[in-house]
Amino acid sequence: MTRPGGRSARVRDAVHEAVVELLAAGEIDAAIPKIAERAGVNPTSIYRRWGSRDHLLLDAAVTRLRAKSPIPDTGSLRDDLLGWAEGVERSMRDRRGQILLRALVATMAPDEEPVEYLRARGDDLQNALDRAAARGEPVPTVDEVLDFVLAPLYLRVLFRRPVEPGTAARLVGRLLTALPADPAPRAGRGG
Amino acid sequence: MTRPGGRSARVRDAVHEAVVELLAAGEIDAAIPKIAERAGVNPTSIYRRWGSRDHLLLDAAVTRLRAKSPIPDTGSLRDDLLGWAEGVERSMRDRRGQILLRALVATMAPDEEPVEYLRARGDDLQNALDRAAARGEPVPTVDEVLDFVLAPLYLRVLFRRPVEPGTAARLVGRLLTALPADPAPRAGRGG
Incomplete structure (x- = not known):
């Protein structure tokens, strides 16, 4: 499977990475502004793309777990x-x-x-x-x-x-x- | 297995029941004073017996799940x-x-x-x-x-x-x- 490139994919990767880092640091309850800050993106981009913190978290977890075991x-x-x-x-x-x-x-x-x-x-x-x-x-x-x-x-x-x-x-x-x-x-x- | 009777067992049952009721009502984060109020016991009894909300929750879950499937x-x-x-x-x-x-x-x-x-x-x-x-x-x-x-x-x-x-x-x-x-x-x- 090839990874679609472009800005959208880079934002997604950066946001997922920020979620994983925050979870690993024990910040289970990190809110979207904090995730956005860590990812270096605008919080609005996150709200627009994922709608809620829970949807983002699910997407990050499913994407990462799936990528680790093709x-x-x-x-x-x-x-x-x-x-x-x-x-x-x-x-x-x-x-x-x-x-x-x-x-x-x-x-x-x-x-x-x-x-x-x-x-x-x-x-x-x-x-x-x-x-x-x-x-x-x-x-x-x-x-x-x-x-x-x-x-x-x-x-x-x-x-x-x-x-x-x-x-x-x-x-x-x-x-x-x-x-x-x-x-x-x-x-x-x-x- | 016979259930040990007495006041201690009654308190335990009442507190477990309160935990289950609060969880079922969506009050996942109910704190110990709220659980105590619902169970009709003193919060001190809960702190003394279980130490923390998490230990109480684990005890209630393990006890109930186990009781349902002997x-x-x-x-x-x-x-x-x-x-x-x-x-x-x-x-x-x-x-x-x-x-x-x-x-x-x-x-x-x-x-x-x-x-x-x-x-x-x-x-x-x-x-x-x-x-x-x-x-x-x-x-x-x-x-x-x-x-x-x-x-x-x-x-x-x-x-x-x-x-x-x-x-x-x-x-x-x-x-x-x-x-x-x-x-x-x-x-x-x-x-």
């Missing part, structure tokens, strides 16, 4: 999933990754409508699964990948349990072992 | 786990359960030392696993139960995805299918 196209589902899951594991062993995940979860207000915050990652995963299915490999559903791999990694961080090296590989192994050998088409993105 | 002793590991996991599922389909889980996660401050918040639940699970092992059944580790069953249920709530009926039964089925048939002793509570 899904490679290796020609093998196992290696695609390993490459991705090991990126997630690294990110979850890193203090900033942990802070972003916690910020992501904390920002979803209690009575908000359900929103597909995992949609972007789900789309990336679906592409990798579609490639494997086209090669005739047995494939899990996106929900199975989230249940078997992402949920255990994220829960360790959210409950402050250690993420041991090798966790991602073990979780991907479990997922693939659980697959039926028959590569019959399966339901897409069930509940 | 682990039965049915004589079969599958039924013990199903009884427990279906309790967790019900609790995660309920707005108060969702609020308590989110409060639990939010209350763990970013730079706190790792603490075993899941310890109480882990102990309950270990007891059920020990009973099954004594009967000669193949048993998972506590970590496997958390990975296969609790993490996917909790992650759905934290990311606002729906918890479909039957999710708990499907997750327990996956866990037991993944077990080796050989009931050899396995590592206890690995990473």
Whole structure:
């Protein structure tokens, strides 16, 4: 994926970086003017683009977490999933990754409508699964990948349990072992 | 487990109830005097017993979530786990359960030392696993139960995805299918 250039992308990067820096410094409640000051942009640009601090925070967390664990196209589902899951594991062993995940979860207000915050990652995963299915490999559903791999990694961080090296590989192994050998088409993105 | 009676337990229940009510009303930031007022107790009792609002909130969340999904002793590991996991599922389909889980996660401050918040639940699970092992059944580790069953249920709530009926039964089925048939002793509570 190429990064779109130009001023707009630079502003976005600078603002995201400012959010991450402030969160890492413990300034969880930093308001938009403070974020703008740190990013060297006008607060108006932030209000116009993101609308609210929570939307900005969500965008920054999803963008950063996703960038840290791209899904490679290796020609093998196992290696695609390993490459991705090991990126997630690294990110979850890193203090900033942990802070972003916690910020992501904390920002979803209690009575908000359900929103597909995992949609972007789900789309990336679906592409990798579609490639494997086209090669005739047995494939899990996106929900199975989230249940078997992402949920255990994220829960360790959210409950402050250690993420041991090798966790991602073990979780991907479990997922693939659980697959039926028959590569019959399966339901897409069930509940 | 019998509930210890007496004034101390009544105060604890009243204070927990006040915390849950205030959280459910959206008063996430309710301070101790407000909680005390609602519970009809002296704020000093709360400070003396819990020390801080965060410790109180954690205690209330862990106690309530645990009480909603006790682990039965049915004589079969599958039924013990199903009884427990279906309790967790019900609790995660309920707005108060969702609020308590989110409060639990939010209350763990970013730079706190790792603490075993899941310890109480882990102990309950270990007891059920020990009973099954004594009967000669193949048993998972506590970590496997958390990975296969609790993490996917909790992650759905934290990311606002729906918890479909039957999710708990499907997750327990996956866990037991993944077990080796050989009931050899396995590592206890690995990473």
